[in-house]
Amino acid sequence: MKVLVPxxxxxxxxxxxxxxxxxxxxxxxxxxxxxxxxxxxxxxEAVRLKEKGKATEVIAVSVGPQQASETxxxxxxxxxxxxxxxxxxxxxEPLAVAKILKAIVDEExxxxxxxxxxxxxxxxxxxxxxxxxxxxxxxxxxAHKLELGDADAKIEREIDGGLQTVDVKLPAVMTVDxxxxxxxxxxxxxxxxxxxxxxxxxxxxxxxxxxxxxxKTLKVTEPEKRKAGVKVKTVAELLDKLKxxxxxx
Amino acid sequence: MASLVIAEHDNKVLKEATxxxxxxxxxxxxxxxxxxxxxxxQGVAEAAAKLQxxxxxxxxxxxLYAKMVAETMETLILSLAGKxxxxxxxxxxxxxxxxxxxxxxxxxxQISEIIKxxxxxxxxxxxxxxxxxxxxxxxxxxxxxxxxxxxxKTAGEGGSAGVEKIGAASDPGLSKFVGEELSKSxxxxxxxxxxxxxxxxxxxxxxxxxxLDKIADKLHAAVGASRAAxxxxxxxxxxxxxxxGKVVAPELYIAVGISGAIQHLAGMKDSKVIAAINxxxxxxxxxxxxxxxxxxxxxxxxxxxxxxxxLGY
Ligand SMILES: Cc1cc2nc3c(=O)[nH]c(=O)nc-3n(C[C@H](O)[C@H](O)[C@H](O)COP(=O)(O)OP(=O)(O)OC[C@H]3O[C@@H](n4cnc5c(N)ncnc54)[C@H](O)[C@@H]3O)c2cc1C
Numbered sequence: 001m002k003v004l005v006p007x008x009x010x011x012x013x014x015x016x017x018x019x020x021x022x023x024x025x026x027x028x029x030x031x032x033x034x035x036x037x038x039x040x041x042x043x044x045e046a047v048r049l050k051e052k053g054k055a056t057e058v059i060a061v062s063v064g065p066q067q068a069s070e071t072x073x074x075x076x077x078x079x080x081x082x083x084x085x086x087x088x089x090x091x092x093e094p095l096a097v098a099k100i101l102k103a104i105v106d107e108e109x110x111x112x113x114x115x116x117x118x119x120x121x122x123x124x125x126x127x128x129x130x131x132x133x134x135x136x137x138x139x140x141x142x143a144h145k146l147e148l149g150d151a152d153a154k155i156e157r158e159i160d161g162g163l164q165t166v167d168v169k170l171p172a173v174m175t176v177d178x179x180x181x182x183x184x185x186x187x188x189x190x191x192x193x194x195x196x197x198x199x200x201x202x203x204x205x206x207x208x209x210x211x212x213x214x215x216k217t218l219k220v221t222e223p224e225k226r227k228a229g230v231k232v233k234t235v236a237e238l239l240d241k242l243k244x245x246x247x248x249x
Numbered sequence: 250m251a252s253l254v255i256a257e258h259d260n261k262v263l264k265e266a267t268x269x270x271x272x273x274x275x276x277x278x279x280x281x282x283x284x285x286x287x288x289x290x291q292g293v294a295e296a297a298a299k300l301q302x303x304x305x306x307x308x309x310x311x312x313l314y315a316k317m318v319a320e321t322m323e324t325l326i327l328s329l330a331g332k333x334x335x336x337x338x339x340x341x342x343x344x345x346x347x348x349x350x351x352x353x354x355x356x357x358x359q360i361s362e363i364i365k366x367x368x369x370x371x372x373x374x375x376x377x378x379x380x381x382x383x384x385x386x387x388x389x390x391x392x393x394x395x396x397x398x399x400x401x402k403t404a405g406e407g408g409s410a411g412v413e414k415i416g417a418a419s420d421p422g423l424s425k426f427v428g429e430e431l432s433k434s435x436x437x438x439x440x441x442x443x444x445x446x447x448x449x450x451x452x453x454x455x456x457x458x459x460x461l462d463k464i465a466d467k468l469h470a471a472v473g474a475s476r477a478a479x480x481x482x483x484x485x486x487x488x489x490x491x492x493x494g495k496v497v498a499p500e501l502y503i504a505v506g507i508s509g510a511i512q513h514l515a516g517m518k519d520s521k522v523i524a525a526i527n528x529x530x531x532x533x534x535x536x537x538x539x540x541x542x543x544x545x546x547x548x549x550x551x552x553x554x555x556x557x558x559x560l561g562y
Contacts, residue, residue, distance in 0.1 A: 011377070013512070016380075016511070017377040017378075017380035017381060019380075019381045025381075026376075026377055026380075026381050038493075093358050094349070094358070094359070095352065095353060095356070095357070095358055095359075098353060117493070118493065120377070120378065120492065120493075121376065121377060122376050123361065123362070123375065123376055123377070123378065123492065124359070124361045125345050125349070125361060126349040126352070126359050126361065127349075128349075129319065129345075129346065129347075129348075129349035129350050129353070130349045130350065130352065130353035130359075131353075132319075132350065133323060133349070133350035133351075133353040133354050134353050134354075136421070136423075137423065138319075138320050138421075138423035138424035139319055139320070139346075139350075139424075140424075141319070141342075141345070141346050142342060142345075142346075144486065154427065157342075158342070158486045158487070159342040159343075159429070159487070160341050160342045160343075160440075160487060160495070161259075161429070161431040161432060161487060162429065162430050162431040162432045162485060162486070162487050163429060163430045163431075163485075163486070164316070164426070164428070164429040164430075165426075165427040165428050165429065166318065166424050166425065166426055166427060167424060167425050167427050168423065168424040169422075169423055169424065172423075172424075177486075177493075178476065178479075178480065178493065179479070179480060179486060213358070214357060214358040214387075214388040214390075215358045215360065215385045215386065215387060215388060216385065216386040216388065217383055217384070217385050218371065218384040218385065218386055219383075219384045220376070220381050220382070220383050220384075221381070221382050221384070222380075222381065222382070223375070223379055223380065223381070223382050226518055226523075226536075226537045228535060228536045228537065228538065228541075229523075229538055229539035229540055229541065230539070230540060230541070231530075231535070231540075231541045231542070231543060232540055232541065232542050233542075234542075235542065235544075235549050235552040235553050235556055236556055238524060238526075238540055238542050238553075239553065239556050239557065239560065241540050242501065242522070242524060242540065243560070246501070246522045246539065246540075248444070248500045248501040248521065248522045249444070249468055249501065249562075
């Protein structure tokens with residue numbers, strides 16, 4: 001079976017985010033960009049399925065600017081077989097990404113699409129679920145463990161109260177949580193090999209998708225800053241402050 | 250301009266998150282209806298009917314909704330959507346699971362985790378782990394919104410809405426619930442507790458978390474954790490506070506052996522008072538803590554328990 005893995009190029013999780021002075025967004029000029037950390041977990045899971053002989057081909061897809069091809073290369077270096085870059089410089093909302101992915105799914109016919117549960121830039125947590133709905137497929141979100149059968153998948157999910165297991169019919173969409181696996185680092189030989197793997201270049205229009213945003217961002221501002229407080233010397237002093245100054249215990 | 254709020258519950262108890270979403274929905278201006286989808290959830294519907302500002306409660310009581318599986322929630326909500334201008338759910342793992350399906354089918358953008366209603370079509374939501382706040386305006390079509398419950402007040406009681414039973418919608422037959430392992434605790438829930446005490450990698454083991462349990466019992470607090478503590482297997486996943494875990498905003502948050510990575514801060518920096526215990530005086534957690542104690546937690550935490558006992562807790 002084929003597995004499709006969407007990957008997003010986002011600000012690196014270690015970068016300190018700065019809001020632009022004109023309040024139009026976040027300053028991304030000259031900051032380190034990386035693959036969304038959740039997508040690394042998706043790629044890892046897909047590659048493991050291939051290594052176990054369950055998946056026949058792993059296709060990495062990215063919707064984004066030309067540089068998103070580097071994100072696809074990272075997926076290829078981890079073990080994906082080929083890539084599709086849907087090139088656009090626009091900021092694409094989750095729904096439009098889901099529509100593009102649906103068109104790709106219609107063409108490629110994978111049995112499983114594995115996405116990250118959220119991207120660490122817009123923190124939307126929507127794309128996988130939207131894709132599943134548009135396809136009329138079931139979903140296993142926030143996956144902690146996957147048991148893949150031939151016609152179905154048992155997915156253990158991280159939920160607010162603990163863990164929940166659902167059984168979904170294939171084809172399906174799975175979105176991954178942090179503890180599904182620990183993604184590998186690509187080895188140097190695999191990075192070299194990845195350079196020869198094909199990446200097809202497309203545009204949203206090739207899939208008939210209008211990526212114009214449905215939400216209008218009026219402004220982006222800095223959150224209220226917390227001020228550092230005081231250092232206390234002893235546990236007794238800490239409790240005294242909490243009780244008598246802050247009144248919270 | 251009516252709004253439909255999807256209730257969060259476990260078939261027995263209506264979760265406080267629902268009362269917070271009702272507050273957000275009320276700020277949109279129109280009448281507020283609540284949908285309780287569950288099995289044997291009559292009591293939940295009655296509790297929702299008492300919330301201030303709720304005009305009507307719809308109860309879909311059917312085995313299909315026992316666990317709020319996303320695919321069945323989608324068809325149910327869509328079958329009702331025609332009458333509403335806005336559909337809101339709490340940004341719990343349930344809400345995050347089914348709401349994007351509803352938005353996609355209605356061909357609208359979902360507005361995730363709003364923290365403020367600016368006007369009936371304009372909202373604030375955190376992005377980049379809360380390091381930026383976006384003000385967004387919804388376009389044409391219905392509004393599908395998830396609500397970060399920590400920033401809205403709990404709607405009061407005293408309402409007396411009617412409960413209307415509705416039938417189940419079609420079953421897409423795509424998925425089924427197999428089982429669950431829920432963390433059992435006598436303590437308050439992490440997201441609604443007045444006091445939260447969280448441990449990080451510095452705790453070194455699951456055993457050592459019992460030191461925090463003892464403090465929690467004295468203060469009626471919930472126990473949370475950093476991702477590192479969950480990844481290391483010290484505590485279950487549902488303890489995780491942060492950008493990709495739970496967001497909490499208690500009266501008091503005590504961080505023990507937690508460095509204060511941005512992803513962790515994203516989940517707790519709106520707490521009213523933050524106290525931190527860390528042996529590294531340079532730890533970033535001290536930049537947000539109102540009270541910082543530079544100390545070895547293995548000395549400080551047992552001492553805290555003793556001191557609390559002395560103080561009569
Ligand atoms: C995609 C992504 C999502 C993430 N989501 C989250 C999230 O939701 N929540 C989250 O918490 N993290 C999240 N993280 C991880 C985050 O970046 C940090 O790695 C994590 O928060 C660190 O946890 P920690 O503070 O417990 O560990 P560390 O950073 O290792 O800090 C341990 C601290 O304990 C102190 N310490 C050690 N021993 C003692 C002692 N004896 N006494 C006192 N102090 C001691 C040390 O001085 C240190 O400051 C995420 C990361 C990524 C990439």
